[in-house]
Amino acid sequence: MHLRSLTWPLLIVGLLALLAVPFFPQLVYSVFIMKTLCFVLFACAFNLLLGHTGILSFGHAAFFGTGAYVTGQLVKAYGVPTELGILAGGLVAALLGAVIGALAIRRSGIYLAMITLAMSQLVFFFFLQAPFTGAEDGLQRIPRGTLLGIIDLNSDAALYYVVLGIVGAGLWVVWRTVNSPFGQVLRAIREHEPRAISLGYPVARYKVLVFTLSAGLSGIAGSLKAIIFQLAALYDVHWHTSGDVILMTLLGGMNTVFGPAVGAVIVSTLNHYLDPFGAWVTVIIGVVFMTCVLTFRQGVVGELGRLLRSRHVPKPTKAPPHASARADSQR
Amino acid sequence: MDIFGVPIQALMGQLMLGIVNGSFYAVLSLGLAIIFGVLKIVNFAHGAFFMLGAFTAFLLAQHLGANYWTTLLVAPLAVALFGMLFEWLFLRRLYGLDPIYGLLLTFSLVLVLEGGFRVAFGSSGQPFATPEALRGTLNLGFMILPMYRGFVIVAALLVCLVTWFVIERTSLGANLRAATERAELTQAFGIDVPRLVTLTYGVGVGLAAFAGVLAAPIFHVNPSMGSSLVIIIFAVVVIGGLGSIMGAIVTGLGLGVVEGFTRVFYSEFSSTIVFLVMVLVLLLRPAGLFGREEG
Numbered sequence: 001m002h003l004r005s006l007t008w009p010l011l012i013v014g015l016l017a018l019l020a021v022p023f024f025p026q027l028v029y030s031v032f033i034m035k036t037l038c039f040v041l042f043a044c045a046f047n048l049l050l051g052h053t054g055i056l057s058f059g060h061a062a063f064f065g066t067g068a069y070v071t072g073q074l075v076k077a078y079g080v081p082t083e084l085g086i087l088a089g090g091l092v093a094a095l096l097g098a099v100i101g102a103l104a105i106r107r108s109g110i111y112l113a114m115i116t117l118a119m120s121q122l123v124f125f126f127f128l129q130a131p132f133t134g135a136e137d138g139l140q141r142i143p144r145g146t147l148l149g150i151i152d153l154n155s156d157a158a159l160y161y162v163v164l165g166i167v168g169a170g171l172w173v174v175w176r177t178v179n180s181p182f183g184q185v186l187r188a189i190r191e192h193e194p195r196a197i198s199l200g201y202p203v204a205r206y207k208v209l210v211f212t213l214s215a216g217l218s219g220i221a222g223s224l225k226a227i228i229f230q231l232a233a234l235y236d237v238h239w240h241t242s243g244d245v246i247l248m249t250l251l252g253g254m255n256t257v258f259g260p261a262v263g264a265v266i267v268s269t270l271n272h273y274l275d276p277f278g279a280w281v282t283v284i285i286g287v288v289f290m291t292c293v294l295t296f297r298q299g300v301v302g303e304l305g306r307l308l309r310s311r312h313v314p315k316p317t318k319a320p321p322h323a324s325a326r327a328d329s330q331r
Numbered sequence: 332m333d334i335f336g337v338p339i340q341a342l343m344g345q346l347m348l349g350i351v352n353g354s355f356y357a358v359l360s361l362g363l364a365i366i367f368g369v370l371k372i373v374n375f376a377h378g379a380f381f382m383l384g385a386f387t388a389f390l391l392a393q394h395l396g397a398n399y400w401t402t403l404l405v406a407p408l409a410v411a412l413f414g415m416l417f418e419w420l421f422l423r424r425l426y427g428l429d430p431i432y433g434l435l436l437t438f439s440l441v442l443v444l445e446g447g448f449r450v451a452f453g454s455s456g457q458p459f460a461t462p463e464a465l466r467g468t469l470n471l472g473f474m475i476l477p478m479y480r481g482f483v484i485v486a487a488l489l490v491c492l493v494t495w496f497v498i499e500r501t502s503l504g505a506n507l508r509a510a511t512e513r514a515e516l517t518q519a520f521g522i523d524v525p526r527l528v529t530l531t532y533g534v535g536v537g538l539a540a541f542a543g544v545l546a547a548p549i550f551h552v553n554p555s556m557g558s559s560l561v562i563i564i565f566a567v568v569v570i571g572g573l574g575s576i577m578g579a580i581v582t583g584l585g586l587g588v589v590e591g592f593t594r595v596f597y598s599e600f601s602s603t604i605v606f607l608v609m610v611l612v613l614l615l616r617p618a619g620l621f622g623r624e625e626g
Contacts, residue, residue: 056431103610106617110373110430111573114565115613118606121562125603239562243438250435279449286442293436294424 043260045217051254054190059120065237067222089223097215138233253299353587354487362538372433378557384540399462411537456551572622
């Protein structure tokens with residue numbers, strides 16, 4: 001397949017470009033790339049639920065924000081080493097994910113979406129009211145600290161490589177999950193839940209598990225964000241952030257593993273470069289979102305893949321009935 | 332006289348505030364429930380239409396000098412027309428797909444509308460005058476009730492009852508309920524279901540806009556006035572059970588009262604109690620208080 005033969009060269013070029021970022025400060029702002037990387041991890045983690053299990057969570061900001069606040073508070077107030085702080089942020093978010101997930105999967109579809117939304121509002125309330133979070137001001141001046149007591153993270157370049165490494169590891173976890181027997185079961189649940197149940201899979205347990213994993217990775221993305229900007233703010237737990245991550249995933253393509261990453265890059269870039277236009281950003285993103293829902297629901301990567309396939313595959317073997325499912329397992 | 336150490340005036344005041352908020356919840360969740368019943372779409376833009384109603388009233392009053400009663404009639408109609416156009420142009424394309432896409436499309440409409448109004452009017456609130464005739468207060472003996480708030484409660488309940496009556500007791504309502512249960516069969520009986528669907532969306536968002544005009548003198552008119560509300564409304568319909576008309580009205584009012592009481596005892600938590608109730612209801616009765624058990 002031509003798409004597949006393109007994958008590795010593209011991946012290597014992309015990786016080299018990412019590694020080179022700190023050397024060209026006049027070309028790209030490395031903090032912006034770091035922020036984008038956080039959203040890449042966030043969106044791919046989120047897509048474990050939406051794309052691979054068929055669960056729409058409308059409350060993922062709760063996990064992102066929890067990661068940010070937990071890490072921020074641990075590092076700032078208790079002097080916990082940065083790496084442990086990030087780990088703790090991910091763990092607490094995962095725990096929260098297990099609780100919210102267990103509750104939310106009592107219903108499915110849009111009910112589930114609304115339940116997660118409401119649960120994330122409870123979390124929002126907690127961070128608004130809790131004595132340590134600084135309410136509207138957020139948790140400010142979080143020290144970046146050092147990694148393992150050796151590398152000073154106050155240098156953007158050092159932090160950049162750490163973030164790149166952690167996000168890379170997170171993406172690897174996502175990729176491994178999707179391409180594992182566990183991931184196969186998740187897809188079975190997405191395609192036909194009653195059949196998965198009748199085959200004897202403990203579907204509820206699988207759902208809670210993937211919820212936990214997704215929440216944990218989202219939490220780590222939030223933790224990284226808190227370290228990069230030295231700030232954990234209410235916006236991180238606000239439902240707008242939950243909406244943003246859905247947009248990224250949908251825009252990139254939810255039936256792909258790394259489509260959401262592309263979506264995250266697009267949205268993050270739009271946000272960054274349209275910033276001077278103030279409130280227009282929301283309108284533009286809304287229009288992009290609308291177009292995406294109406295016309296290309298496969299997302300950028302999904303549509304691109306389809307385009308490439310339809311061009312290179314000879315006519316007789318065109319689209320078998322379960323084309324989308326098969327394409328999934330190949331990627 | 333004190334109840335639980337709270338003076339009765341304070342308690343009654345909060346209870347009244349709770350009923351006023353509950354009236355808004357009732358009208359909004361009623362609209363959401365109707366739309367969901369027929370379109371099977373969760374209208375995320377419900378809060379944005381609420382805001383649109385308030386802004387339309389504000390603009391009518393500001394630029395055309397329309398009085399309050401005209402705006403109360405015209406603004407919901409205008410918003411309903413806009414909603415029907417939106418349904419006809421866009422929402423219609425998503426029927427038959429996963430309902431999640433409807434949720435996402437209406438969510439993107441929120442971004443466009445809220446962003447657009449923020450560009451045009453800024454984030455701060457615009458004051459909206461209480462109509463002349465309703466400026467006084469009523470002395471109920473045990474408490475003083477601002478006349479306008481009393482009017483809000485009455486108007487909201489009236490609209491709810493009229494809507495309930497139309498749906499449950501008229502032939503138009505019967506068609507609507509038929510379309511809710513079996514759209515294709517209803518169509519086969521010669522009823523123009525697509526038009527009914529458009530109409531339903533119009534009525535639903537018109538109700539939201541009506542609540543918006545009612546709310547305009549109480550809250551400031553600002554672009555994000557609906558966005559916090561819509562999430563509470565979601566919780567209300569989950570608690571009441573989606574698709575149940577009476578359930579939406581009763582739950583809306585009830586939760587307003589619960590919120591009012593919470594404000595007396597732990598005021599910071601009053602905006603969140605609804606979500607806690609929702610969690611409890613989901614644990615005990617997953618289909619909602621008035622809902623039927625189904626997927």
